Amino acid sequence: MVINNVIILIRMDTICYEAYKNLYINLTNRCSADCIFCIRNFADGVHGYDLRLSKEPSAEEVIEALEIQDFSKYKEIVFTGLGEPTLRFDVVLAVTRWLKIRNIRVRLDTNGQAALINPEKNVILELKNAGIDSISVSLNAESEEKYNKLCRPINKNAYGAVLDFIKEARKAGISTRVTVVNVSEIDLEKCKKLADELDSEFHIRALSEAASKEI
Numbered sequence: 001m002v003i004n005n006v007i008i009l010i011r012m013d014t015i016c017y018e019a020y021k022n023l024y025i026n027l028t029n030r031c032s033a034d035c036i037f038c039i040r041n042f043a044d045g046v047h048g049y050d051l052r053l054s055k056e057p058s059a060e061e062v063i064e065a066l067e068i069q070d071f072s073k074y075k076e077i078v079f080t081g082l083g084e085p086t087l088r089f090d091v092v093l094a095v096t097r098w099l100k101i102r103n104i105r106v107r108l109d110t111n112g113q114a115a116l117i118n119p120e121k122n123v124i125l126e127l128k129n130a131g132i133d134s135i136s137v138s139l140n141a142e143s144e145e146k147y148n149k150l151c152r153p154i155n156k157n158a159y160g161a162v163l164d165f166i167k168e169a170r171k172a173g174i175s176t177r178v179t180v181v182n183v184s185e186i187d188l189e190k191c192k193k194l195a196d197e198l199d200s201e202f203h204i205r206a207l208s209e210a211a212s213k214e215i
């Protein structure tokens with residue numbers, strides 16, 4: 001914008017961005033945890049995108065951003081954020097419904113604390129009814145003690161809630177994946193065993209992929 005020969009640069013929020021042949025939706029910069037390896041502590045975004053939001057987008061604004069996309073370019077649409085998307089649970093549901101009407105595959109990347117964040121809701125049932133195809137949960141620890149040390153959740157009982165969230169999702173027939181960041185403090189073998197017990201895929205992320213920026 002030019003006013004009186006002065007150029008004013010207006011920074012637009014990044015609501016959608018491409019990576020790994022997926023389209024990611026950036027819903028929030030807030031989180032119910034404070035992981036020691038979270039990318040929010042080191043950078044403004046990932047893949048060259050500035051993901052800091054001046055304002056969290058409404059469902060209508062997300063849909064407006066999606067309407068101009070060519071979905072044939074993407075494997076799936078992924079709720080993520082430089083933060084925890086289930087803090088915007090109603091937006092996740094509304095946008096998922098919009099996408100599923102268009103027969104588009106939808107994944108939720110989450111810290112798995114949705115039931116704690118939204119205690120008044122049956123979160124798995126609502127995600128299932130909205131049509132979510134898969135859920136990727138950042139577990140990042142083989143024990144509650146380790147989880148509290150590395151992920152520093154607001155709610156100190158979060159680890160059990162995360163495990164329950166994965167179990168409930170599987171029970172509801174939603175495809176689940178458990179992810180861990182590849183840092184020396186985490187016992188990858190034990191986490192893999194836990195993922196098997198939870199009937200979930202297992203994925204190890206490089207440290208730079210932390211904060212839900214997954215493949």
Ligand code: SF4
Pocket residue numbers: 031032033034035037038039040082083084111138151210211212
């Ligand atoms: S890594 Fe994910 S769960 Fe951990 S603080 Fe960052 S956004 Fe939250």
